[in-house]
Amino acid sequence: MDAEHNDGGTDVKTAMHSWRFRHHFTYKADQGKNIIVQCNLCLPKVNLLSTSKTSTSNLKKHLDRKHLGCEDKVDGGVKRGRKKDEPNAEASGHIKLKKLKAEIISRSLTQTKVNDLIFNFIVEDCQSFYLLDQPGFRKLLEGLTEGRLTMDRVTLFTKVDLVFSNMRDEVMAKLNGIHYVCTTADVWTANNRSFFGMTCHWIDVCSLERKSAGLGFSRLHGRNTYDAIAGKIHDIHVAYNIESKVQTTVTDNGSPFIGVFKEFLIEDNQDSDDDIGFFENVSAILDCEPEQDMLLFLPTLQRCASHTLDLIVAEDFWQAMSQGPMCQLHYSTMAKVSAFWSKCHHLQVASETADDIAKMPLAVPAVIRWNVEYCAVQKVVSLSERELTELCARLGISRLQPEEMAFLREYATVFKPLAFALELFQAEQKCYLGLVIPTILSLKNKLNEQKATANYFADVINAIVIAIDLRFQDLFASTEAKIATATTPQFRLWWMSPSERDEMCALLAREGSQVEPICKTEVETNQNVAAIESEDDFFSYGPVKPAVQVQQRGAMEEIRKYLEGTGKSLECLQDFPRVKQLFLKYNTTLPSTAPVQRLFSHKGNLIASQRSHLTDDYFERIQLLRYNSNMCSVNMD
Incomplete structure (x- = not known):
């Protein structure tokens, strides 16, 4: 007996009387405001459910949880239509949408797509080709891809x-x-x-x-x-x-x-x-x-240039520090900071403690990169006195004394320009050879400005400035580097002394007259070259000025207009075709080997x-x- 017939003996109709899925349940007993029913889909297991006389939500949840898809069989296989605004239509539509989405995903995951994903996984993480022959890996992929096949190792070699x-x-x-x-x-x-x-x-x-x-x-x-x-x-x-x-x-x-x-x-x-x-x-x-x-x-x-600056820090800086009066202070300070880094690097508890107290992750420097060490020092310096005291106590390391903290703060202030220059040279997209000379000149000026207020690093600053002049002397003497800087709109000739600018302007004009600028109308002009040359062979008006002189005069005029400009974006080079060609020729050179180092830097590739x-x-x-x-x-x- 179904719920509708059982309710028929009562004066009050329950919510099941008009429910579309009532045929899946059999009425068993009345229990005050609720009724007890048995699920027909769970047979032969007897599963009794309680639901309110005014709501079928419990029973609907049971169907969704245990018998998903039973909505396709309504009243013995005949599906009754319902209006969109009826309460159960929205829930049923949501289930159908989920099933449809699953079918679309299953159909879109083609064998080609699976092979592409496997190939990218092997290449990106430098995985072993023999991984494809492992039974566990094949079962994993086949289970995740609805039974799609996993290509074998021979196929992968062919694809590579x-x-x-x-x-x-x-x-x-x-x-x-x-x-x-x-x-x-x-x-x-x-x-x-x-x-x-x-x-x-x-x-x-x-x-x-x-x-x-x-x-x-x-x-x-x-x-x-x-x-x-x-x-x-x-x-x-x-x-x-x-x-x-x-x-x-x-x-x-x-x-x-x-x-x-x-x-x-x-x-x-x-x-x-x-x-x-x-x-x-x-x-x-x-x-x-x-x-x-x-x-x-x-x-x-x-x-x-980046490696040259690293050598200045690794050799000249340490030599000047070891021979100066601040040698003992430097060693004691860096020994305590190194102990702090070592604990944060090797002990997870120490790292979590530092994060908890300082409310930020503390960097641990790499051995081969000084600018990373500088960033780590900045992290330590940014800690308040209370945070630093608590952190040292909980990690069991010696606390930095006030003079040592003052030493670190001056270290972070004085060498900030040096760290900035290193980061600048290690960039790739917006870094050109023309950036090196202005960066080195600015670095020297900023270091010299720090000498007046430096208490610990005055002698070290002098040693670093001397080392910069010595190690970069070939670069400052390089004509190619000077042209690369002059053709960079951000700098032009502003970095040169007035006495050198006239000579550089003449050099740019000579170089510009020897390149072939690519103008916007060059393609249209080339289409009529044959006709123009044939007419020039006929018409003659006496001696002509040498083409070289005309080209040099045009190059000089273009260089003059470029040098008088104030735009710093590379887009302004589009208006100066000769300068643009010189920029392409001399600024194609990168100032550092950072890109090839990134080729080697993939984790664990070797x-x-x-x-x-x-x-x-x-x-x-x-x-x-x-x-x-x-x-x-x-x-x-």
Whole structure:
């Protein structure tokens, strides 16, 4: 007997009398304001439910929780229509919407999409290809993807080859239309294995935005000799057909690269082609094979400005501090701060305690980056006296004395410009060679301003300023760096003394007259070149002024108008085509090797290479695909 017939014996009709799902329940007993019913869908298990005579919400929740989908069977399979404003129609529509959404998601997750996700997971995290053969991983994917198949390791190798080939072609196509490029190179050694990395950078002609691509991440076998490194640089430049476009190669100040370019670059006063050296095959000599020489084309070397500043901090700063009167104070202060960092780094409880007291995460510096150490000192200095006292007490470390805190505060104030300059040089998108000279000049001025009020670091400031002049003297003497700075609208010639500006203006005019500016109307003009030249052959009005003189006069006028301008945005270069070309030529060079360091900085990539059992070739492909993922389409077709 269903609920409707049982209620028929009473004078008061319950809510179940008109409920569309009443046939799923059987009336059993009356219990005051409630009624007891049995769920027919739970049979043969007897499941008695209590519900109000005026509401069926409990029973509807039971259907949604235990028998989702029963709404498709109403009154023995005949579905009754309901109006939108009826109370149960909204809840039923919500359930149908959830089911429809699940069906759409299931249908949209195609096999190609699953393969793309697997490929991106392997490339982004440098995972082992053998992971695809693990039964647990295959079951996980098949369960998450509604039974979709997991591609095997052989298919993944094929896909990596295909996508890498497409990526390489795309990079070469982009570089084919570029006139000026800059490369950065570095060698990284870990786990007794050495890798050579190289990135390429250029400026888009239209948008003047910096573009980057990874070119190489290859294994260096044997000793890192000069000829091996020079051969890698040359081979990658030739492979991408950019050996004639590279303005400079930026490296750190380490002895391998300095020795390479000193060995293979030919001095300017020698009568020979520019930047040509010879690569002597040392391996062949050691193996008693016939000697083979290969002609090398190495570009100009540009030393990393960021690394030069790091050397000033790591060597000149410490030398001046160790020989000065503040040596003992410096060592005692940094020893306490280092103990503080060590506990926060190694003990989770200490880190949580610091966060709880200071209400902010406290940075722990990396060994190789001084600017990170500076930020960590700033965190300590920002603590109040109460916070610092409580923190030292709870961590069990010696409290900093007032003089030591004063030492740290002056440290944070004096060397703030130095930390800012380092961060500026390590940028990539908006950092150009023309930024280096003004930054170094501003850094020296700001350091000298601090000497008048410095109590602890006056002698150190003098030592750092002297070290800056010594280590950057080649840069200040570089004509290329001066032109790069002058063609940057933010600086122009404002950084030069008045006596040097006339000479620099003449130099810009000479350089500008030798470049071919790309004007907006150049395409339209080229369409009528043949007709104009044929008419010029007929008409003659006497001697003509040399074209070189006319071009130099036009370049001088353009340079003068540019130097008189006040706009600081790169957009103003669009009005000065010759200056724009000079900017592209000389500011393509980056001031630091930060991009190639980022190529090596992926967490655990070198460790993962051993764990994943990848060959050197496939490991290089994975690293380059990961690095170029933002510029190229590395997803599978």
